[in-house]
Amino acid sequence: MDVTLHLAQDPEADELLGRSPLAALTGMLLDQQVPMEWAFKGPRTIADRLGLDDLDAHEIAAQDPEAFAALLSQKPAVHRYPGSMAKRIQQLCQYLVEHYDGNAELVWKGVTDGRELLRRLEELPGFGKQKAQIFLALLGKQLGVRPKGWQEAAGAYGEKGCHRSVADITGPDSLAKVRAHKQEMKAAAKAAKAAGK
Secondary structure (H helix, E strand, O other): OOOOOOOOOOHHHHHHHOHHHHHHHHHHHHHHOOOOOHHHHHHHHHHHOOOOOOOOOHHHHHOOOHHHHHHHHOOOOOOOHHHHHHHHHHHHHHHHHHHHHOOOOHHOOOOOEEHEEEHHHHHOOOOOOOHHHHHHHHHHHOOOOEEHHHHHOOHHHHHOOOOOOOHHHHOOOHHHHHHHHHHHHHHHHHHHHHHHH
């Protein structure tokens, strides 16, 4: 894995995301209740604060939970909820150590079926179906991981030419389109809820 991503809109953070499977998974994990760029800048911030060039699942899993939470809480905080996210990141890394020898890329490397890859992603701590489908779409659209049936398994996120998620962000223009789509979805959900009352 060595591609150029534009999810953090920050060259150093994006460089790490493009070469580190664990950084990409961690960014996806952080991508909730904060702006996308903030979430995907998180892995670079964590690596810097740990004094590492890359994220290491063994190292993170072995961190003292309180110290790791404090590391994520330093200003600027890695997430709006640094304590709970520190716990989730450690759970993800512990799972990767137990099931994939700490190598995040083994989650998808050699998988030949899109449904199997989706199942593996859904098994990761902190990854529900939607997050797993978005990450699967990111793998297929930008990282060249395209097992048979990957687009179907990714659902609407796998569609070509859409701007639904981080899987579709390739620069500032597409980021603006994804952000606009998310705003439309929120407005539609709010309207549907109001109509249902």
